[in-house]
Amino acid sequence: MKPYPPTLKEKKRYVVFEIESDRKFSKEQVKKAVLAILHENIGNMGLADAEFAFIEFDEGTQKGILRCAAKRLELVRAALALLSDIDLYKAFLHVRTVTGSIKKSSLGVV
Amino acid sequence: MREFIDSLVFDRACVEFGKKIGYHRVLFDEIAYSEPRTGNDLKIARDRISFVRGGELSLNQAIVRKKGVDVLLDPVGQTKEFDTAVGQIAKDYDIFIGISLRNIIETKKAMRPRLLANIRSTIGICRKMKNDLVIVSGAKSPYDMRAPQDLASIGSLFGLTNAQSLWAISENPKALLERMK
Numbered sequence: 001m002k003p004y005p006p007t008l009k010e011k012k013r014y015v016v017f018e019i020e021s022d023r024k025f026s027k028e029q030v031k032k033a034v035l036a037i038l039h040e041n042i043g044n045m046g047l048a049d050a051e052f053a054f055i056e057f058d059e060g061t062q063k064g065i066l067r068c069a070a071k072r073l074e075l076v077r078a079a080l081a082l083l084s085d086i087d088l089y090k091a092f093l094h095v096r097t098v099t100g101s102i103k104k105s106s107l108g109v110v
Numbered sequence: 111m112r113e114f115i116d117s118l119v120f121d122r123a124c125v126e127f128g129k130k131i132g133y134h135r136v137l138f139d140e141i142a143y144s145e146p147r148t149g150n151d152l153k154i155a156r157d158r159i160s161f162v163r164g165g166e167l168s169l170n171q172a173i174v175r176k177k178g179v180d181v182l183l184d185p186v187g188q189t190k191e192f193d194t195a196v197g198q199i200a201k202d203y204d205i206f207i208g209i210s211l212r213n214i215i216e217t218k219k220a221m222r223p224r225l226l227a228n229i230r231s232t233i234g235i236c237r238k239m240k241n242d243l244v245i246v247s248g249a250k251s252p253y254d255m256r257a258p259q260d261l262a263s264i265g266s267l268f269g270l271t272n273a274q275s276l277w278a279i280s281e282n283p284k285a286l287l288e289r290m291k
Contacts, residue, residue: 020131020252020253021253040219074263074266074272075266075267077259077260077263078260078263078264078266078267080260081211081256081260081261081263081264082214082215084215084253084254090251090253091253092253092254092255092256094131094256094257094260095257095259095260
């Protein structure tokens with residue numbers, strides 16, 4: 001099959017975020033909390049539509065990267081803003097930047 | 111460049127923290143918040159920006175008719191208590207309609223869909239009646255705050271465009287502050 005030309009491919013956005021809390025969380029804890037809040041607010045169909053993926057999380061800096069479709073960025077951001085705790089500890093997800101390429105987003109994490 | 115203002119927080123620690131996460135200004139000393147149960151309990155502080163939390167339809171009507179009220183906060187909950195009549199009176203008396211993020215976060219998960227639907231309908235009426243909107247965090251601790259762009263994205267859930275949401279956390283709070291002078 002002939003692949004889609006780049007102009008027809010769905011645009012992606014890479015969301016660089018930081019967890020703001022008085023304690024540090026592991027990658028698994030953050031991934032679980034993020035997926036739970038997204039499932040709760042936009043559901044499985046919404047997540048599929050948003051082409052969501054948890055790319056990475058640095059436990060030292062508490063920064064990470066998520067990927068979603070450009071068209072659904074606002075929806076994903078709104079759902080992430082409703083995150084109020086991780087494993088019953090008060091925390092919130094602060095979106096630092098949104099980039100169009102993973103290379104640029106990696107610069108924000110490291 | 112836009113100057114983002116969080117118009118309602120309940121903890122002084124939020125003022126400094128707000129500046130760290132991107133707000134130009136966080137209002138704490140400038141506000142007077144009240145949560146009346148009936149229209150007779152309404153007390154307004156004239157020298158500060160008065161936020162009055164709404165509730166039932168009769169209470170919302172009493173609030174928007176009261177002189178000195180600046181913002182009718184969270185006029186809807188689990189029931190739809192905001193109609194075009196309230197919207198029109200609020201417009202006539204130059205009262206802003208406020209939506210707080212804390213109200214959404216504190217609502218139990220099972221109840222949240224109905225609350226979001228009611229807020230969406232309220233914002234639809236506000237757009238029709240051309241009411242001014244403010245989106246606030248209503249934070250009781252720094253961890254209840256959200257960055258300006260994240261708060262604006264909440265507006266997009268309710269049918270506002272990104273520009274309208276940003277306006278509700280920058281220009282409209284500025285207009286409230288100018289009213290206080």
